[in-house]
Every structure is written in structure tokens, then in C-alpha cells.
Amino acid sequence: MKFNLKFKDINETKELAENYTVQNLLNDLGLSAQTIVAKQNGELTIEESVINDGDEIQLVQIIYGG
Template sequence: MKFTLINNKKTEQLSFKNNLTIKELLDQIEKPLETVVIKKNGQIVLEDEIIQEGDIIEVIQIIYGG
């Protein structure tokens, strides 16, 4: 199964196992959940959301500081 990942303006097609969650994906690409917002097909989702065939997943880095 495949989905599209948009990460730092880089777009790639990735294969995945069934029932891959957003949290598992973030672990694989080494992005801490606390530093990103995730969109699935244009809608903001939580980390327990399951990725489906053909989904478009966008990782948006949160800018913060003091």
C-alpha cells in the first residue's frame, strides 16, 4: 500500500504496512510529535489516525522559540 508524504516541502511516495498510525510514521521519520502538526488529505488529525491507501500526509513543522 502507498501514500504520499509531504515533509519540509519534499514530496515522496511511501509504501507502508496495514494499520500504520501517524505516531508510528513520525517515529519512522524521526519527527517528535510535539514539534509538528499533521494533515491527512487536508484535515488536521491526531497521532492515532490510521493511514489509508492513497492518503496525502503533510508534516508541518511548528516554529517556536523565545
């Protein structure tokens, strides 16, 4: 089972473990849910969402400013 990850310059297919969530992915990449928004198959999703075979996960960096 695999899924596609898009983040900055990354566009790769990754192996998928059973019950692997968006939060697991963020942890594996050393990223924080406070600075990243995740989209699963084009729709905004929460960290607890399970990633399924064939899903496309896009991670978007939140930019703060003032």
C-alpha cells in the same frame, strides 16, 4: 498500498504497512509530535489516525517564538 508524504522538501510516495499510524510515521522519521502538526488529506489529524491507501500526509514544523 501506498501514501504520499509531504514534509519540507520531501514529496514522495511511501509504502504503507497495515495499521500504520501518523505516530508510526513520526517515529520512523525521528520526529516528535510536540514539534510537528500532521494533516491527513488536507485536514488536521491526531497521531493515532491510521494512514489509508492513497492518503496524502503533510507534516508541518511548529515554530516557537517570542
